[in-house]
Amino acid sequence: MPVHRVDTAVRAGLSFRVLHPLPHTPAPAVMSDSQRRSVMDTAAVERALARMAREVVERTGGTERLVLVGIHRRGVDLARWLADEIGRTEGVQVPTGSLDITLYRDDLMVVGPRPVVGRTELPDGGIDGQQVVIVDDVLYTGRTVRAALDELADFGRPRRILLCVLADRGGRELPIQADIVGAQVPVPEGGRVEVLVPGTDGSLGVEVVGGNG
Amino acid sequence: MAQAPEQTAPALGKDLLGLEELSRGQILSILDTAERFKEISVRPVKKVPALRNRTIVNAFFENSTRTRVSFEFAEKRMGADTVSISTSGSSVQKGETLVDTARNLEAMGIDMVVIRHSSSGSARFLAERIPSNVINAGDGKHEHPTQGLLDLLTIRDHRGRIEGLKVCIVGDVLHSRVARSNIHGLKRLGAQVAVCGPATLLPAAVAELGVTVFRRIEEAIEWADVLNVLRLQLERMKSGFIPSLREYNRVFGVTRARVEAGPRDLLILHPGPMNRGVEIDSDVADGPHSVILQQVTNGVAVRMAVLYLLSGGRAEQAEAVKQGGDP
Structure with missing residues (x-):
């Protein structure tokens, strides 16, 4: 599927649900950052987030016992954004938290220690019996989400866990799917998706970088 | 988190023998990592799986309570398997040399040795002779x-x-x-x-x-x-x-x-x-x-950071993982 079609569709406020994700092709080591294309601009991301916020509340049946937990780094910004959006529509400030999954990665001892970039901080009320929504920017192999599920389990037993991502690029290596998706973003071989958020990047958007497309 | 390339922490090398050998950047990297790790010790489950496939031997050839217990907590909280040996009750009393003790332990498949010994330079002596990571937990009058x-x-x-x-x-x-x-x-x-x-x-x-x-x-x-x-x-x-x-x-x-x-x-x-x-x-x-x-309290966090930063992967395996796509 050519990328420009997704772009157009997303601008039109549509989102795609692909039940059978694209087969994953290994990324070559070198990619050119000069090939950078916007697939969602600020307005498109804002519309997607507004819809995702509504979907979260719809799926959880309101804001009762709802906790949004973002995965470092950009998932944390997106979780706060969603919480603010829910606050505007529902009039309730939903508690948010953050997870740094570095110490739970399954490749840690192979690739070597990574700098631990962020704190794991969960709301004071904990997550026992709560409806926890994991928020991340991009869903790819599913390994980050696997690590996040393991880490959450060490903090308690939520009643339910949902997964909410802004961009699903396919290429899963584990049987993990998102419940709420901003947009499906197909990526040409060797490319990657970058989500820009104001807190980290100074702007809001989704871009595809590199690849053969 | 998804697929952007991440930067690796400043390498510490194979061993931690003394602060004399460390650069300012390496020391700061340990302190910053320890700062993050403090929080793990107040979690409901005080344990992360970062070192879950690592086996660590605490070889204390000199008395210690605080340092030994601190290392043991640090190792367990990072998910490692640990064994502690001390002079009394070990073959050291039968006259086995330090290197023989360590080589025998290595033959059982260990990854790291934490050593406390009354001779200055013993940690380096060991580090130069075995492939495992060696952490100096106090060697004579040299360093801790x-x-x-x-x-x-x-x-x-x-x-x-x-x-x-x-x-x-x-x-x-x-x-x-x-x-x-x-x-x-x-x-x-x-x-x-x-x-x-x-x-x-x-x-x-x-x-x-x-x-x-x-x-x-x-x-x-x-x-x-x-x-x-x-x-x-x-x-x-x-x-x-x-x-x-x-x-x-x-x-x-x-x-x-x-x-x-x-x-x-x-x-x-x-x-x-x-x-x-x-x-x-x-x-x-x-x-x-x-x-x-x-x-x-800080001792546990610092030791967790040192174990984590020393436990680094092997370069060629890292390359293989990168070829297969970053998670």
Whole structure:
């Protein structure tokens, strides 16, 4: 599927649900950052987030016992954004938290220690019996989400866990799917998706970088 | 998180033998990592799986409670499998050499050795002979790097920085590996360092380490922002270093009166175990200037950071993973 079609569709406020994700092709080591294309601009991301916020509340049946937990780094910004959006529509400030999954990665001892970039901080009320929504920017192999599920389990037993991502690029290596998706973003071989958020990047958007497309 | 390339932490190399060998960047990387790891010790499950496929041996050929327990907690909280051996009850008593002991342990499949030994240089000796990571937990009078690091972390916690601070190490510098690790670490991070103690307990060439020497504790307190009070190592003193413990306390003891007479809000550290009423009085050790128990708490976080940063992967495997796509 050519990328420009997704772009157009997303601008039109549509989102795609692909039940059978694209087969994953290994990324070559070198990619050119000069090939950078916007697939969602600020307005498109804002519309997607507004819809995702509504979907979260719809799926959880309101804001009762709802906790949004973002995965470092950009998932944390997106979780706060969603919480603010829910606050505007529902009039309730939903508690948010953050997870740094570095110490739970399954490749840690192979690739070597990574700098631990962020704190794991969960709301004071904990997550026992709560409806926890994991928020991340991009869903790819599913390994980050696997690590996040393991880490959450060490903090308690939520009643339910949902997964909410802004961009699903396919290429899963584990049987993990998102419940709420901003947009499906197909990526040409060797490319990657970058989500820009104001807190980290100074702007809001989704871009595809590199690849053969 | 998804697929952007991440930067790796500054490499520590295979072993941690002393702070003398570490760069400023390496020391800061350990302190920053430890800062993050503090939070793990207050989680409901005080354990992360980062080192879950690592086996670590704590080989303590010299007595220790605090350091050994601190390493064991750190290892367990990082998810490693651990075994602790000590001199009594091990083959060391039957005359086995250090290298033979270590090689036998390696034959059972270990990844790291934490060693405490009464001979200076024993950690390096071992590190050069076995492929496992070696962490020095105190070798004779040479270094005790993780103690130096936890002292740095504790000072930084309370003063917000190390650079430009005036730190005086008080007491038995001659026998102290803690002093040596402190001097190297503090100077590497830009602190001004002094020592204070009776001439018999200061190394002859101590000034060559680039430190100021105070002969009177009152002058040291007048000058310093931080006092690191060393333990008088009674077991290493066969004879003649000091006239008596009472006299030592009278002349060099860190007492409440002396601390309160100082011009600044002092921070007081002690590596433990304390000889109360000798090098430090109880009302100082338990008083508002003391951060002695926070040193112990920080010790676990610092050791978790060291284990984590040393446990790095193998370069060729890392390359293989990158080829397969970053998670």
